[in-house]
Amino acid sequence: MQSPVPHDPPIYRRIADRLRQAIQAGEFRDGDRLPGENALMAEYGIARATARQALSVLINEGMAVPRRGSGVYVRQFRPIRRHGSRRLSREQWGTGRAIWDGDASGRPYVVDDLTIAREPAAEDAARVLGCDEVWVRRRRYSVDGRPVQLAASCFPAELVAGTAIVQPDTGPGGVYARLRDLGHTPVHFTEEVRARMPAPDEADRLALSAGTPVIVVCRTAYTTGGGAVELNIMIMDAASYVLQYDFDA
Structure with a gap:
């Protein structure tokens, strides 16, 4: 019996992973603004809803925080x-x-x-x-x-x-x-x-x-x-x- 073929994670997850890796590597520091929805749409050729999902992953993990009318910012904190x-x-x-x-x-x-x-x-x-x-x-x-x-x-x-x-x-x-x-x-x-x-x-x-x-x-x-x-x-x-x-x- 063949093993099931693993599926790639959805695109919004892959984008969130790349942003997370960039934060962990120090490319973005505490308080830095992350690429916004428009920037992600242009870079990855995705819809606005997909860009919003990618940023929401980091927000829900506590690694980023949205500021109304401004963007999404890195929120790093040593526990x-x-x-x-x-x-x-x-x-x-x-x-x-x-x-x-x-x-x-x-x-x-x-x-x-x-x-x-x-x-x-x-x-x-x-x-x-x-x-x-x-x-x-x-x-x-x-x-x-x-x-x-x-x-x-x-x-x-x-x-x-x-x-x-x-x-x-x-x-x-x-x-x-x-x-x-x-x-x-x-x-x-x-x-x-x-x-x-x-x-x-x-x-x-x-x-x-x-x-x-x-x-x-x-x-x-x-x-x-x-x-x-x-x-x-x-x-x-x-x-x-x-x-x-x-x-x-």
Whole structure:
């Protein structure tokens, strides 16, 4: 029985492959404009719809981003290596360093879009934290000028009311150092990780290209007695992260 004859990929895929190779070879750098639909039509003798498909492949892969009325531009980004256990070690926040100092590895990062509010606890927060009201810290993180993560940390309202945890600047070591100061030192963390497509507002705030999924990490911090003192829900641009977890056999 003869093996089936392999078929060449469609022309739009071949064009996308050539553009991807050119980006990876450094012929196009971050922020450079890629050949537009008219240029691809002229070079390859293809229809506009085919040229649009070729560019859409790179947009959906996160390698390029469209700008309305301007064109399609290269969007290269060195992924953030997020080390699940090391970043939460007491040696990190207990000595006054921010958790994000480890994530960014010296790259410039910014926390913006910060809001802090006392609110009725949502269903998950009420169940995990065992309270009816919470203080919530919502913020967005950007690395190298690119939005990469949205985060919302919930704390039992009565536990943190009037403390630095509900202030914009939480001080050296961040919220975990302040929980320690309150006598509620986090000693154990659990994280649940899943992937999904972003909601429209999430895609807008993270400047995601069409088709880019997000990683949702739900972390709970526990004290020695087993009480939960924080529920943190993080929404990450999947194209911007490598999640690393180390285990002993």
